Amino acid sequence: MTPATPATPVTLDWTDRVLDVEVGPVAHGGHCVARHEGRVLFVRHSLPGERVRAVVTDDQGGSFALADAISVLEPSPDRVAAPCTWARAGGCGGCDFQHVEPAAQRDLKTTVLREQLSRLGGVESDVVVEELPGGPLGWRQRLRLAVDDAGRAGLRAHHSHEVVPVADCLLAPSGMLPDLLEQRWPPNGHLEVAVDATGERRLGSASVQHAAGRDWELSPGAFWQVHPELADTLADVVRDWAAAPRGGVAWDLYGGVGLFAAVLAAQVGPQGSVTVVEASTQAVADGRRALADLRQVDFRAGRVERVIAGLPDPAVVVADPPRKGLQKRMVTEITERAPERVVYVACDPAALGRDVRLFRERGYGLTRIRSFDAFPMTHHMESVALFETL
Template sequence: MTRRPRARRPRGRSRVGERFTVEVGPVAHGGHCVARLSGETDAGRVVFVRHALPGETVEVEVTEGTEGDRFWRADAVEVAVASPDRVEPPCPYAGADGCGGCDFQHVALPAQRSLKAAVVREQLSRLAGLDVAVEVEPVPGDDEGLHWRTRQRYVELPDGRRGMHKHRSHEVVPIDECLLEAGTDPTLHVRGRAHSVAEGGFWQVHPGAPEVLVATVLDQLGPRPGESVLDLYAGVGLFAGALADVVGPGARVVAVEADRDACEHARRNLGDAVEVGRGPVARVLAAAYDEPFDLVVLDPPREGAKRAVVEQVAGRHPRAVAYVACDPAALARDVAVFAEHGYRLSALRALDLFPMTHHVECIALLER
């Protein structure tokens, strides 16, 4: 989940390590808040601050930035005026010099969800021109925001210990325990259907995710017996299987997935009820399955489906599209493209599948 900074040429003198006192502004997409510096030299400079909350007054230390950069990145290292939503992080590794896996451990859980809702609203407004009410809902299966990751990856250290990367860094923090780790295997049975997944293959990591996602997609699409279904970025067939059960035998259900192992497991999980097509979604749609489909499910990776896929989906003239998104910016960009082709956002559900982090899962219904 931790991204590494791109190598780039410095634009003047480095300001890393310098400290400033700032009043913290609104939350922004990516797990930080926006602040602006005051003072004669750096007045108005935008700083993206981690470990802070809107409305606080904090001392920040610059972690990335040179004089010529448009913005800097910084950590809040001291809090002068705290938000009432600030709490003591439950994990000793959360904070400015700790593990980079969690963004919001310093925030009360209801306030975390409010911050995420604000980000989803802002992205849909800025990138899709929509004013949408958003509520981020808790999902059963975690322990007050902890112990929900049924799959976890660590860095193995030379001394036999394990660790995790700092935020936007290759530096590793040794840890004894990650409080997000569930310590249990993922649930692979959903609505009476068993799913096999390759070792290391994709499956939702929150224990409650598969059931609530399937229920939401079925509720939004309202599939009818005999309707045709196109499931894109289908993985091992979670949505395709559930929809095939509803539209019934003889209805055309197609699942498209690029990963070879996932396709093999999808065929095993779905049997003859679903046709599985392998390959990058844009490439497959350009060559096959060009007939109309009644329903489409989109569950793309973090970067979204993008224009080529959205336009090919619209070209199949589905009556409804369920878009499952783990990135609100990508969702908003794709919703804007759908709007160009006559599809409107008619329902949105946001789920807190990644507590303590800035990530949020959205399921959007698009209809002609």
Template sequence: MTTWVGRRFEVEVGRVAHGGHCVARHEGRVVFVRHALPGERVVVSVTEDRGGSFCRGDAVAVLSASPDRVAPSCPVAVPGGCGGCDWQHATWDAQRALKASVVSEQLSRLAGVEMPVEVEELPGGPLRWRTRVRMTVDDAGRPGFLAHRSHRVIPVDDCPISAYGTVDEVVTRTWPPGSALTVSVDSAGETHVGEEEVAVERAVRREWRVSGFWQAHPDAADVYGEVVGEWAGLSAGESAWDLYAGVGLFAAVLAEQVGPAGSVMAVESHRAAAVEAAGNLADLPQVRVFAGRVEAVLRAGEGPDPSVVVLDPPRKGAGRAVVDAIADRGASRVVYVACDPAALARDVATFAGHGFHMTRLRAFDAFPMTHHVECVALLER
């Protein structure tokens, strides 16, 4: 088959799909179109074609615009530009509606769950929220972001979704060509460049020392902690697990509920984060922190059987081995924090095989202008 890369043609844009694009069809093939909105008629330029039933492209001209279309806030959030933002061409209300459709579709298709979904705002609006940024330096020493599905660096002078104290702190300097920059601004307003620097964050009424992962939105950790605490609903003396615990955020929430007579097992595979969790939670003797793969720690039978399990897995989800181990240890409730709705849906389906059903769901627009959405689900046996 001759590649379609470089071809241009008109299409009617259909539904939104997971990943920051919409679905169109042309000559019997599916075309995943970025920079478009459902209901529009656009000219697509094909950017990727590996054969088979689909290809990828950008909307390079809009012939009939959606009423939800707006001008992007950033000059490089355009076809051929930065790949970081997916929905700058849509109103914020429309962005959340698109994300709600994606979450609903993934749960229905992959888990057989039919549930209304509303994606909630976090405070602060859709700009200047990102407190942690990863950048790549081009051959001329200029920091920027990668183009969509590419290693090509798009140099930038600013980034309107990034908080002050991040991108603006590094773009005025020249950096070693080809290097990667991790830039963050912490709760104290201090800028950190590099993953080895220790940031100080505040959330769930505690102070946290963090050198690795932390939520990018400044309000996310507090909001998720509040939901996890409400849905965990533990009593004094009970036991709980915090899996993929990071630096211990949810373990602290659970420890407050179970008190000194209870127990919390926190498991984190990244050793540096586990060490920081142990330090952050040193005043809570009811918490034991394990450094190791979640599957291995559970397979070893560590910790008492829990009443509640909180898990916040990476983008790929927890997977069958972890879900099976949780089910085998008698938990009655699981609070699942998910950064990918497809992975959440797959794990919900696996939990259903053990008699767990999703009874509550909240979704948050913790990453405005991008296709990412955070979900918190309650599963009960």
């Protein structure tokens, strides 16, 4: 008897399929969750409680697929008309929530942050994503334009290298972009555009920003917060929570040009020490120039995990890691040095939630947290967490 041939697994692919779905809760990443025929759809341009018609944009054959709402059959009361015509299915990938009333955007972000803290961090929190001054448009003072193979500058489509030839971006200050978008540029490159503290537009050139009571001269491409109110807001929270002891030792990890080091230096005083660890040699050069009057600040160029081994034990650590967060290795290395407090600046709520659990496993509890809507019209937020020994 010939053995039966195993059945070939059926691989689902709903790409380009149009589905009518009931939209459920918001999820991290700028979309909401819907279900269809036992599978999960992550639907952009939708809102919880809506019924929408959605086209599947990406399906790898697993338990979920990605989709865009292309028409709204039953709208949410929080839905508004998007101010930008490119904020739609098949349009620019920069904005996730232009179709949402601004206060409701913050509610969605609050829901996501609390869910990530609970599910990944094991912490129930009443944190609320706070509004920053300036409104939902015109806030983005630093922007990177992509240039296509025909030399046209624009913005990327969602999860794509395609350059969308927009005429303007409403998140940028008025007048910052239109003339640049009309010109032709060397193909397949990019343009770094910024409006600095003087109100001048800078195109791939040095700029000046102001925060923590001083001016910062930044080299082209140097990191600085894109929302004009965020740098000072974060510096104020660090000042309140770090409480570095007079004459003590503090670390500013992933410190950039030393924004938080300036705050810590005032707390430890001339007899204390603040070490800034930053991988970008250009940022270190900018920081040394900006803080040349603070002899207690020492900049170290290099990867954080390599540099801190040779540093004296800190009383306070401030860490502002990239989107992936600190992760297990860095949480372990920081807590092994037994600081009294760790002030953690986080731009990704999932990474923060995971690291909350890692800190707790190392004997540090989350004692305070604030979050700011530093990126209106998008799903992004900026949070600050304080960890102290249990």
